[in-house]
Amino acid sequence: MMELRLDETPVPGLVVVHLPVHEDSRGWFKENWQREKMTALGVPDFGPVQNNMSFNARRGTTRGVHAEPWDKFVSVASGRVFAAWVDLREGPSFGRTFHCELGPDTAVFVPRGIGNSYQALEDGTVYSYLVNDHWRPDQPYPALHLGDPDAGIPWPIPLDEADISEKDRTNPLLTEVTPMRPRRTLIVGAHGQLGRGLRAEFPQADCADREELDITDPAALASWPWHEYGLVLNAAGYTAVDEAESDAGRVLAWAINAHAPAQLALLARQHRFTLVHYSSDYVFDGTASEHAESEGLSPLGVYGQSKAAGDLAVASVAAHYVIRTSWVVGEGRNFVRTMASLARAGVSPSVVCDQVGRLTFTTELSRATRHLVETGAPYGTYNCTNSGPPMSWAEIARAVFRLCGRDGADVGEVTSAEYAAGKALARRPGCSVLSLDRLRDTGFSSTEATAALADYLEHAATG
Known part of the structure; x- marks a missing residue:
């Protein structure tokens, strides 16, 4: 036989x-x-x-x-x-x-x-x-x-x-014969930091921000032509970590980070598109020295809890990528731009020294996204940050100062507890270092974080 x-x-x-x-x-x-x-x-x-x-x-x-x-x-x-x-x-x-x-x-x-x-x-x-x-x-x-x-x-x-x-x-x-066009790509949350990076990497994609497509609105989701798409990149997210602890912020965080991805997951199954969703180091409590994709979820606050719920919803789709990242830097307001502004203004700040991780530039996230999709990498969760030795926020600030022509010693240090004293702040993971082994095993070569930082400050951070 x-x-x-x-x-x-x-x-x-x-x-x-x-x-x-x-x-x-x-x-x-x-x-x-x-x-x-x-x-x-x-x-x-x-x-x-x-x-x-x-x-x-x-x-x-x-x-x-x-x-x-x-x-x-x-x-x-x-x-x-x-x-x-x-x-x-x-x-x-x-x-x-x-x-x-x-x-x-x-x-x-x-x-x-x-x-x-x-x-x-x-x-x-x-x-x-x-x-x-x-x-x-x-x-x-x-x-x-x-x-x-x-x-x-x-x-x-x-x-x-x-x-x-x-x-x-x-x-x-x-x-x-008019050839049949391939199913299109859609970027949701296209005007945020990550969305802008994805737009540069996927220039032919359709783009939608909240004004065009509110993914928390059932009527908007129902009226969108999902059958025309083969790939949906969900870059929308509620990222106000401290405000998420408030009554109003909690509602928004769960609506955008959890309920909306769950609805996109339902649509992905119905219309057979591949769903890419972006997650955060905040789904972990930061007690491990390095976080692998297989680590159990242990978020400390509302933001991390809502992101963890979104991860679980998206993972129910067969054709999915959850790309987990940390300390994102792109076009728009971010820590690197803030430190560069302080350096140029002659300010000498004190920066948290006991939270450790790696920067992730949106160019790196976008490049990794294209790599996973185009190489047909196995579906699932992947960590993605820039590579290199982990650094504290204070060490990154010093690197920014040096690249801006200031003395790194002009940046002082403060602990998380000292910085949070008297403020209504959410708890942060102490260690945000993500293992890059699984992404590397697909053939992706990461860019070293300090090299990416130098390039960013030269070409992107103008104030």
Whole structure:
């Protein structure tokens, strides 16, 4: 008996699966779709929601070429078919073809936008296909003429002898087809520090801030065209750590950091987009000398608690990345800009010396995001900061002063307890150092924090 195996094809993403068929005197049985085994081989876990059957009464019945906007898994239930595929997606593989014969022992995974066509080689042929979106009669999609000379499909039964619908006889030639565009990318919270960094790294992405899309508003979420997106980067967040301890701040923190990501997770499952969410070192209490992704959550305050809840919600989505970071610096107000302003103004501040971590520049976060998405790194949680020795806030302030031409000794030290005396401040983790091993194992090379700091002060921090 043939073993379950997978063959790649010249068309990117189109794969042929050879199925074991168990036969005896009564007939045969096969596992037509077996999620665990097939995804282990490399078939995408595409989340089918509908199973369609096509019965072809006569040999020579020919259907296609249709490029529906969903993925499908095609197999034969009875008889044999000649099958052909033409890539109608926008990109360098547009027009590339592949064909083979399908029987009960062969199935094919067909990605969204690849035109498919089938010619029955026997009377009474039946083939089925699982799809990951619900079929709608008014759904437009590209189609191609079965006899297009550029596609050059070698039909076993000549098309002038085949049974073809009138609609399929009038499909356009390849030169007239408008390629199917890939599903788009959306950046939520696009005008914040991280959002601006992501916009530079993903210049073709659609951008939405609270004015365009309030992710705490159910009506706004319901009206957004989520089916058009394949990747959603959620850079929205409530980051007022101290204000989160107030009655009003608590409500906002949980709405933006916890409830909204949970709603995005529901939408990601429904519309099959990959969800990227950004988390914080504040989900830990800071007692460990280094925090790995596998460490249990132990937030000290409302901000960290709301971020931890958002992490857990997003982790319920199969296709997700939670990127956990610390001490973010980008375009906008941040610690580095504040210290640079004080240095230039001749001020000599006292800075907390007993909180330790690494800076994370938004360029680093954005670059890591693209790396994870484009390399197809395993889904899950990844820590991301700039690399190098951990530093205290006071040490970072001294580095900023030196880079601004001031003496680092002009920065004094104060403990967290001394700084918080008489103030309504939330508790901070003492150690915010995040392990970078898992991200490094994907092939990502981190930029050293002090080098990134020097570059930032030279090019970005103007006041």
